[in-house]
Amino acid sequence: MRPDTTMMPALEVTALVSIGRHPVTGRARRADQDARGVELARSLANAEVSLLHAGELAEASEPALRGYLGMGFSELSLLEQPEGADVLPALAEALDAASPHLVITGERAECGEGSGLLPYLLAERLGWPLVSGLAAVEGVEDGVATLLQALPRGQRRRLKVRLPAIVTVDGAAPAPRQSAYGPARRGSFETIAGSVSHDEEWDQWQVQPARKRPKRLKIVKAASARDRFKAAAAKAEGGGGQVLTDVTPEQGAEAILKLLREEEVLR
Amino acid sequence: MSDINRRDPRKEWIARNRLHPQHLEVLAELGQGATSEWMGPNGVLRRNPHAIGFIGPNGIKRIDRSGAQQGVAGGGTSTSTVVQKPLVEIDDPAFTVVVVPDMAGGRLSSHDRDLLGLARRFADANSDEQGAVVAVIFGSHKETSFDEAGIDRLLHLDSSDVTGYAPEARLGALAMVEQAWAPRYWLLPDSKLGGGEMGRRLAARLGERPATGVWQVEADAEIPSGWRCIARGAAESVDIQRPLPRVALALAECAEPVSETRHAADELALPQPLPSMLSRIEDLGQVPVDPSGVALSEAEFILSAGNGVKDWEGYHHAAEVLGATEGASRVAVDDGFMARDRQVGATGTWVTARVYVAVGISGAIQHLQGIQTCEKVVAINMDPGCDMIKRADLAVIGDSARILEALVTLVEQAREEKRDAA
Numbered sequence: 001m002r003p004d005t006t007m008m009p010a011l012e013v014t015a016l017v018s019i020g021r022h023p024v025t026g027r028a029r030r031a032d033q034d035a036r037g038v039e040l041a042r043s044l045a046n047a048e049v050s051l052l053h054a055g056e057l058a059e060a061s062e063p064a065l066r067g068y069l070g071m072g073f074s075e076l077s078l079l080e081q082p083e084g085a086d087v088l089p090a091l092a093e094a095l096d097a098a099s100p101h102l103v104i105t106g107e108r109a110e111c112g113e114g115s116g117l118l119p120y121l122l123a124e125r126l127g128w129p130l131v132s133g134l135a136a137v138e139g140v141e142d143g144v145a146t147l148l149q150a151l152p153r154g155q156r157r158r159l160k161v162r163l164p165a166i167v168t169v170d171g172a173a174p175a176p177r178q179s180a181y182g183p184a185r186r187g188s189f190e191t192i193a194g195s196v197s198h199d200e201e202w203d204q205w206q207v208q209p210a211r212k213r214p215k216r217l218k219i220v221k222a223a224s225a226r227d228r229f230k231a232a233a234a235k236a237e238g239g240g241g242q243v244l245t246d247v248t249p250e251q252g253a254e255a256i257l258k259l260l261r262e263e264e265v266l267r
Numbered sequence: 268m269s270d271i272n273r274r275d276p277r278k279e280w281i282a283r284n285r286l287h288p289q290h291l292e293v294l295a296e297l298g299q300g301a302t303s304e305w306m307g308p309n310g311v312l313r314r315n316p317h318a319i320g321f322i323g324p325n326g327i328k329r330i331d332r333s334g335a336q337q338g339v340a341g342g343g344t345s346t347s348t349v350v351q352k353p354l355v356e357i358d359d360p361a362f363t364v365v366v367v368p369d370m371a372g373g374r375l376s377s378h379d380r381d382l383l384g385l386a387r388r389f390a391d392a393n394s395d396e397q398g399a400v401v402a403v404i405f406g407s408h409k410e411t412s413f414d415e416a417g418i419d420r421l422l423h424l425d426s427s428d429v430t431g432y433a434p435e436a437r438l439g440a441l442a443m444v445e446q447a448w449a450p451r452y453w454l455l456p457d458s459k460l461g462g463g464e465m466g467r468r469l470a471a472r473l474g475e476r477p478a479t480g481v482w483q484v485e486a487d488a489e490i491p492s493g494w495r496c497i498a499r500g501a502a503e504s505v506d507i508q509r510p511l512p513r514v515a516l517a518l519a520e521c522a523e524p525v526s527e528t529r530h531a532a533d534e535l536a537l538p539q540p541l542p543s544m545l546s547r548i549e550d551l552g553q554v555p556v557d558p559s560g561v562a563l564s565e566a567e568f569i570l571s572a573g574n575g576v577k578d579w580e581g582y583h584h585a586a587e588v589l590g591a592t593e594g595a596s597r598v599a600v601d602d603g604f605m606a607r608d609r610q611v612g613a614t615g616t617w618v619t620a621r622v623y624v625a626v627g628i629s630g631a632i633q634h635l636q637g638i639q640t641c642e643k644v645v646a647i648n649m650d651p652g653c654d655m656i657k658r659a660d661l662a663v664i665g666d667s668a669r670i671l672e673a674l675v676t677l678v679e680q681a682r683e684e685k686r687d688a689a
Contacts, residue, residue, distance in 0.1 A: 110502040117467055120470070130468075157550070159432070159551060201509075207505050209505060210505055213520070243664065244661070244662065247663065252663035254677065259660075
C-alpha cells in the first residue's frame with residue numbers, strides 16, 4: 001500500500017540518449033555519460049522516465065540503443081534523422097510537445113562533433129534553465145529540484161533549480177547498471193517523424209583521427225650559454241621558500257595556518 | 268659634502284703596495300677591496316687578478332667569465348639587476364579580443380595564461396591595426412600580475428549577484444560586453460572550472476557556433492577571418508580543422524603565454540550597471556565532502572605522512588580536523604602505517620594538490636616527482652638539510668607531532684571563536 005505515490009503527480013523525466021563509441025575498439029555502445037544519466041533518472045523516486053534518441057536506426061547502432069532498453073525500459077522514442085543532420089530543431093520540437101519536467105542528458109556525445117553544445121542550445125531555445133555536471137538529484141518538491149553538482153577535485157555544490165530544466169551529467173554521477181539482455185531484445189522502438197535540417201557547416205570541415213598533441217618544450221630565454229646550461233642542468237626545486245628554524249611549535253603552526261588560510265583550503 | 272673627487276696620493280700609493288701594513292685597510296677605504304678593475308691615476312685601467320672569482324664548494328677558486336659576477340662582494344657600485352620588461356600600451360585599439368579566464372583560486376591559471384597568449388596573437392597579428400586584449404573577471408581575486416599576462420584592459424565585476432555560482436547573471440554581463448564593445452573574438456578556457464560551461468552558454472546566447480576543444484590556431488590567408496583552428500571532437504578521438512569562429516573554447520597549451528612584454532591592464536567599466544534579474548538557479552553553496560573519499564590524484568589539500576611521523580593517532584586526528592586528504596610516502600606504506608592506495612610519488616599516485624603538507628618526509632626524488640604539479644608545499648621536518656625543505660614554500664623545522672598538535676589547537680580555537688561570534 002503506497003497511497004502517497006498515487007496522490008502525487010509523477011515527475012516526467014526524459015533522458016536523451018546517443019550512440020557511443022568504445023574508446024579502444026571503436027564499436028558502437030551505450031554512451032557512458034548518457035547511460036549515467038539514464039541511471040540517475042531511474043534512481044529518482046516517483047518518476048516516469050522515457051528515452052529519446054534522435055538519429056537513424058542502422059544495423060550497427062541498434063545494439064547500442066538496445067543497451068539502453070536493457071536498463072529497464074519497454075520502449076524508446078526514436079526521432080528519425082538521417083546521418084549528418086542537425087538534430088537540434090527536431091529535438092526541440094519533440095521536447096516542446098512532450099514538455100517533460102526534467103531532461104537529463106550526458107555532457108557531450110562520443111561521435112560526430114561532440115562539442116557538448118546541444119543541451120545549451122536546447123536550453124536557450126526552450127528558455128529553460130540548465131545545470132551542467134550533475135552528480136546526483138537530491139529531491140524534487142513543488143516544482144523545484146535540489147541538485148548536487150560535481151566540481152573538479154571531488155567537490156560538490158548544492159543547487160536549487162526551478163523546473164522544467166535541462167541537466168547534464170558527467171563522470172561523477174553513479175555508474176550505470178548493466179544492461180539486461182532479455183529486456184533489451186524485447187524492447188521496441190517507437191518511431192516519430194521530425195523535421196530534418198541538414199548540417200552544412202559540418203560537411204565543409206576536415207575531420208581526421210586525432211593526432212597526438214605535441215608536448216610543450218621548456219623554452220629557456222637566456223642571453224648567455226652559461227645561463228642556458230644552468231637552466232638545463234638545474235634541479236627541479238621551488239627555491240626561495242621560507243624556512244623557519246628555532247621556532248616554537250606554536251609559531252610554526254601559526255605560520256602554516258596563515259598559508260592554509262591564504263590558499264583557502266580550510267573550511 | 269662636495270662631490271668633487273679628491274685624491275689622496277699617499278693612500279693610492281699604499282693601495283698599490285701590497286706589502287704595506289695598512290694595505291688592506293686602505294683598499295677597503297678606497298672601495299677597491301673587492302673590485303677587480305679600476306681606473307689608475309694615469310688613466311690606465313688597472314686589474315686585480317686576486318679579486319676576481321669566488322671560492323667554490325670544494326674550496327677551489329672558481330672564476331665565472333660570463334660577466335654575471337664581479338668581485339667577491341659588492342664594492343659599492345652594485346646596481347639592481349631586476350630588468351623591467353618593456354611596457355606596451357595600446358591607446359586606440361582597432362578591435363578587441365575578450366578573454367574570460369577561469370581564475371581558479373583567485374589567480375590566473377596556466378590555462379588562462381595560455382589563452383591570453385593566444386589572444387595576444389590575434390591582437391598583435393597586424394601591426395597597422397592593433398587590437399586590445401580585454402579580460403573579464405568575476406568576483407574577488409588575488410592576482411597581481413595581470414600586466415605580465417598580456418592584458419590591456421581589465422573589466423572586473425564583483426557585485427554580489429555575479430559572485431559564486433551565478434551563470435545566468437554572468438551571462439547577462441557578458442552579453443552587455445558584447446553590446447558595448449562588439450569584440451572580434453571571444454576566448455574561453457574549455458575547462459571543468461566553469462570556463463567550458465560559460466563559453467557554451469555564451470555561444471548559445473550569441474547564436475554563434477563555437478569551436479570547442481581548440482588546441483591549435485594558425486594563420487590562413489585563404490579564409491576570410493584569416494585564422495583556422497584544429498579542435499578536438501567526438502570524445503577526443505578526432506581532430507576537426509575549420510575556420511576559427513568568433514567564439515572559441517580552447518584547451519590548455521593552445522598557445523605560448525606572454526613572457527616578454529608588460530601591458531597596461533587598465534580598468535574598464537561597463538557603460539550601464541548590471542540589470543538585476545531573477546535567477547532560476549539558486550546556489551546553496553559547497554557541500555562538505557568526506558576528504559578520505561576524494562581520489563588522491565585530484566585532492567585539493569593533502570596532509571602526507573612519512574618516516575618522521577611517530578604519533579599516528581595525532582596525525583590522523585590532524586587530517587580530520589584540517590579536512591585534508593591523507594597521503595603517505597613509500598616508507599610509511601611499507602611499514603604498514605598507511606594503505607598502499609595512499610602512496611604519493613612516482614610509484615604511487617601523482618598528485619595535483621594546491622596545498623601539500625609533508626610531515627616528516629625527507630623528499631626522495633621519486634616522491635618529489637609525484638608532487639611536481641603541487642602549487643604550495645609545506646614541509647614539517649626535523650632535518651633542515653633535506654630535499655623536501657628545498658622544494659617547500661614554507662618549511663618548519665621541529666617535532667612534527669607537537670607542531671601538528673599546535674595546529675589542531677589553533678584551528679579548533681578559530682572555529683570555536685567563529686561559532687561564538689555567529
